Amino acid sequence: MPWNLDSDRPIFIQIIEKIQMDIISGLYAPGDKLPSVRELAQKASVNPNTMQKALSELERTGLVYSQRTSGRYITEDTAMIAELKSTLAKDIVTQFLDNMLRLGIPEEEVIPLISKIIEGDDHDTVRM
Amino acid sequence: MPWNLDSDRPIFIQIIEKIQMDIISGLYAPGDKLPSVRELAQKASVNPNTMQKALSELERTGLVYSQRTSGRYITEDTAMIAELKSTLAKDIVTQFLDNMLRLGIPEEEVIPLISKIIEGDDHDTVRM
DNA sequence: GCTATTGTGTTATTTATATAGTACAATAAT
């Protein structure tokens, strides 16, 4: 499971998003123990300081919590996780529709376009 | 028409995307003259150097060209513009589907979700 | 009790981005 970090946005932001996704999708269950900062940093091929920065931010929002020398854990607040999932899903969809609009593709053309791409009959370009 | 630049990604990248969108959506027609660097910079509330950097990049890809002291113009290569539109549209859709997958929402649930949001009957959260 | 591991904190350096301020050559407009 690669981390797929690119350089066009701050890495620590992408790490935050990745871990959020892993929590929301259930890869990490509530109460699960996270690998240590150093271990995560190595897996993601980033500096431990960068990983620490991302984890601190996740902790600030309450999604994870740390116990001094034991380690770091996923929140047990399942309602918070569900809410985050709702929020992110809606954000992604609205941002997507906005992008389509800015491209000059009206909302009523979006669903047929997605269907085509899901079916895989779009060859190498999208005809418009 | 505000530029809506935020600080979570490099500004010159967002400017490039904005102008690409304006060309693709037809706001700028092929052959149209662009406002001067200084004028665009003022409208976008950025430093002229930043605007220049974005425009240089657009020129490197061939989407615009400059004439020494006359000004800068949109390419007349309509095929290039159409191709860019196809590419961007497909990129946006595939990235969107990828985001949904990472959220744990399979492709077959995507279209119903979008329909709901387009209809506007999602209140303030997306139920899942 | 000892040791290794934990999260955390610190300082320094490098790179990319953005801004500020200035300058110049070419030419369109007058």
Added chain:
DNA sequence: ATTATTGTACTATATAAATAACACAATAGC
């Protein structure tokens, strides 16, 4: 011919991000 506008280039400065290299206190595991 003169002037203003054009794209372009340059130096300098400030900030954020990422890395590197440490250090330390607390404690889990033995």
